[in-house]
Amino acid sequence: xxxxxxxxxxxxxxxxxxxxxxxxxxxxxxxxxxxxxxxxxxxxxxxxxxxxxxxxxxxxxxxxxxxxxxxxxxxxxxxxxxxxxxxxxxxxxxxxxxxxxxxxxxxxxxxxxxxxxxxxxxxxxxxxxxxxxxxxxxxxxxxxxxxxxxxxxxxxxxxxxxxxxxxxxxxxxxxxxxxxxxxxxxxxxxxxxxxxxxxxxxxxxxxxxxxxxxxxxxxxxxxxxxxxxxxxxxxxxxxxxxxxxxxxxxxxxx
Amino acid sequence: xxxxxxxxxxxxxxxxxxxxxxxxxxxxxxxxxxxxxxxxxxxxxxxxxxxxxxxxxxxxxxxxxxxxxxxxxxxxxxxx
Numbered sequence: 579x580x581x582x583x584x585x586x587x588x589x590x591x592x593x594x595x596x597x598x599x600x601x602x603x604x605x606x607x608x609x610x611x612x613x614x615x616x617x618x619x620x621x622x623x624x625x626x627x628x629x630x631x632x633x634x635x636x637x638x639x640x641x642x643x644x645x646x647x648x649x650x651x652x653x654x655x656x657x658x659x660x661x662x663x664x665x666x667x668x669x670x671x672x673x674x675x676x677x678x679x680x681x682x683x684x685x686x687x688x689x690x691x692x693x694x695x696x697x698x699x700x701x702x703x704x705x706x707x708x709x710x711x712x713x714x715x716x717x718x719x720x721x722x723x724x725x726x727x728x729x730x731x732x733x734x735x736x737x738x739x740x741x742x743x744x745x746x747x748x749x750x751x752x753x754x755x756x757x758x759x760x761x762x763x764x765x766x767x768x769x770x771x772x773x774x775x776x777x778x779x780x781x782x783x784x785x786x787x788x789x790x791x792x793x794x795x796x797x798x799x800x801x802x803x804x805x806x807x808x809x810x811x812x813x814x815x816x817x818x819x820x821x822x823x824x825x826x827x828x829x830x831x832x
Numbered sequence: 833x834x835x836x837x838x839x840x841x842x843x844x845x846x847x848x849x850x851x852x853x854x855x856x857x858x859x860x861x862x863x864x865x866x867x868x869x870x871x872x873x874x875x876x877x878x879x880x881x882x883x884x885x886x887x888x889x890x891x892x893x894x895x896x897x898x899x900x901x902x903x904x905x906x907x908x909x910x911x912x
Contacts, residue, residue, distance in 0.1 A: 662843050669848065669856055670839040696867045707841065747859070752867075812839075814856075816864065819840075 646678065656683055656827040663823045667692055671824050672812040674707045676772060679828030684811070685766045689822030696816040698784065699747040700767060702802075703810040710812065711746040711804070718749050722796030747814070750782040751796050761787040762822065773807035872908045879904040 583597035584604065598604060621628075624635070629644030636645050659682075662671060676682060684700075701710045750767065765784030772778050779801045786794045813824065835853040838845050848856065880886065880901065889897040 660842065662840055664840060666838070666845060668838045668840045668845065670841075672839055672841040674842055697863055699863075747863075814859075816860065816867075818837075 654830050657830055659826045659828050661823060661825040664689070664819045664821050667818045667820050669818055670812045670814050671819060672707055672810065673824075673826045674703075674810040676809050676811060676826075676828075679830075680771050680773065681829040682769045682772050682811075683766060683827040683829070684769075684813075684824060685827070686813075686822055686824045687764045688762045689764065689824075690762045690820050691815055691817040692820050693817040697752055698750040698763075698813070698815045700750060700780075700782075700811055700813050701747045702772070702778070702804075702808040703812070704804075704806045704808055705810075707810040707812065711802075711808075713746050716746065716748040716800055716802050718798055718800035720749060720752060720796055720798040722751065722794065724792060724794035748780065748800050748802070749798055750813075751784045751786075751798065763787065769811075772811075773809055776803055776805055778802045778804060778808065869911070872910055875908040876904055879908070 583600075585595050586598050586604075588594050588596045622635075624641075624643055627644055629635070633644045633646055635642055659676075660673065662673075664671065673684070703710050750765070751763075763784055763786040765782065767780060767782040770779040780799070782798045782800075784796055813819075833850055835848045835850055837848045837853050837856065839848060839852075840846075886897060889900070
C-alpha cells in the first residue's frame with residue numbers, strides 16, 4: 579500500500595480538491611483521529627510543548643504531558659541518570675549535577691585497580707565538584723569477612739572517616755583486596771537524603787575477588803551532618819582505577 | 833606542568849591540576865599512614881578469631897587460650 583497525501587479543498591484560488599501540500603499542516607481543531615494503526619512520527623509536542631532532554635511522556639490523569647522522570651515517570655523506580663566506563667587509568671570517578679532527587683544509588687561493576695588498594699572511599703561536594711567536602715563529620719561502621727574466615731569481623735567501630743581526620747572521605751571498604759592483577763570488585767552505594775536534608779546517610783556494599791577460590795565482602799553504614807545540600811560525588815581508592823563501570827541512579831518519589 | 837594523573841568526570845577524562853594532584857598525594861599518604869598505623873590491631877583481631885571459637889577454646893582449656901592470646905599480643909605489639 580503506497581503512502582499518499584490526503585485530499586483537501588483548496589479555496590485560495592479556484593476551488594479545487596488537491597493533495598495537501600508538503601510542509602502544510604492538517605488542521606483538526608475540535609476533531610480527533612480514531613482507529614489509527616501504526617503512527618510513525620519524527621517529533622511530538624503536547625499542548626505546543628516540546629519537553630526537555632530527559633523528560634518523559636506521562637499521564638496527567640486527564641491527558642498527557644512532558645514531565646521530569648523524578649516527578650512523573652518511573653513510578654518510584656530507580657532511574658538511570660548516567661553511566662561511566664573506566665577505559666584508562668584515572669585517580670577519581672566523578673558525577674556532577676546530582677539534583678532533582680533526594681536518594682541516589684551508584685552501582686559499580688568489575689572495577690579494577692592499577693595495584694592492590696588499601697581502601698575505597700567516596701566524597702561529596704556542595705559546589706558541583708569544584709571543592710570537596712573536607713570536614714571529619716562522617717561516622718562509619720564496617721563489617722567485613724572473606725570466605726576463608728570462620729566469623730564475620732567488625733573492622734571498625736563508630737569512628738571518623740577512614741583516612742586523615744580532615745579529608746572528609748567516607749569509607750566504602752578498608753582494604754580492597756586485589757592480590758592478583760586480574761581480580762576485580764563490584765558493589766553499590768545508596769545515599770539517603772543526599773541533597774534533601776541536614777543528614778545524609780549511606781550504606782555501601784562491596785564484594786571482591788581475592789583469589790580464584792576466595793572472596794571478600796563487606797558492608798559499611800555511615801552518616802554525615804551537613805547544612806548545605808550536596809550536588810556532586812567522587813570515588814577514589816588507594817590505587818588508580820583502570821577498569822569497570824559506574825552507573826548513577828536517582829530514586830523517583832512517585 | 834603536566835601531572836599525568838587523570839580523573840573521569842561525567843564521562844570526560846581530565847588531567848588533574850598540580851594543586852589537585854598535590855592534594856591527592858597528601859590525602860593518599862595520610863590514609864596510608866593511618867592504615868599502616870592500625871596494622872597491629874588488625875593483625876591481632878584476625879589472629880584472635882571469632883568470639884564463639886574463643887569461648888569454645890576457653891571452655892576446653894582456659895590456660896591454653898590465654899597463652900595463645902598472649903602470643904598474638906607479643907607478635908603484634910601495640911606501638912608506644
